[in-house]
Amino acid sequence: MWLFNAFWGQAEFYFSIIIRLLEACLLGGIIGFEREHLHRPAGFRTHILVCVGSALVMITSEFIYKKFSPNVNVDPARLGAQVISGIGFLGAGTIIKEGINVKGLTTAASLWAVSCIGIAVGIGFYSGAFITTIIIFLTLVVIRKVQRRRSSQRDVRLCIHTLIKRGEARQLSSIIEEFGATVLDTEFVSSERDGEIILRYKIQMPNEVPLIELIEAVLCHNTVRRVYEE
Incomplete structure (x- = not known):
């Protein structure tokens, strides 16, 4: 036992x-x-x-x-x-x-x-x-x-190389806003290349909008040379 x-x-x-x-x-x-x-x-x-x-x-x-x-x-x-x-x-x-x-x-x-x-x-x-x-x-x-x-929106930083003048930057902002995005901040940076200006946009855009479509629309502007996400 x-x-x-x-x-x-x-x-x-x-x-x-x-x-x-x-x-x-x-x-x-x-x-x-x-x-x-x-x-x-x-x-x-x-x-x-x-x-x-x-x-x-x-x-x-x-x-x-x-x-x-x-x-x-x-x-x-x-x-x-x-x-x-x-x-x-x-x-x-x-x-x-x-x-x-x-x-x-x-x-x-x-x-x-x-x-x-x-x-x-x-x-x-x-x-x-x-x-x-x-x-x-x-x-x-x-x-x-x-x-x-x-969180139906996301923050995106776009860098746009353009020949557009500073006072005409509103044109690019309008293109961005057509996609339902909101421009939160814009920074201007002068470039040494042929009077080129670099615009840095901080935007808030809907998640359902593909970023590539917005970039292609901005590139269609005749003064824009390059667009990329930072």
Whole structure:
């Protein structure tokens, strides 16, 4: 009877470990799938690895606590705290700066959140991990779609090389506005080439209007030499 109890106790312990790691794999994969779908730097596999690794850290903390707490003072949350602070190096690797734009912050935040989910699963806080996963997934998917629908226009910077005089630049602005775009700012830059003037337009145009059509319309003006997006 004693041998059976000992065997059952060990089997129950390992079964619990398997369930926790598999759940961490599932929950991390849910968030990672959404990131992978958008071709982000950290995708499906990365989120799974972070979540499962964090879960293992907390399982190890629990194991250390149960084994050594009768003899020494052990803090079961210590390893988990190192995960939360240490995941920053991986998140930083997903952040990319392109000019004044910064990309990857959402992916970095999702990695940090997934590590927290793994910690919750590893310690056995299943309900908190499931609820958090649902909230994160809805935040990434639903709110992104709402933001896209609300943002029906996009900002574009056009650079136009033209022979038109400064006082006649309104003609080009009128062509741009015919496409439903709004001219936000215009910058004049003198050029040394045959009296050429460079106009830098900052415009806001509807998403459904192809930029190439606007560029072709501007190029049709007899004074325009080149048009390109900056």
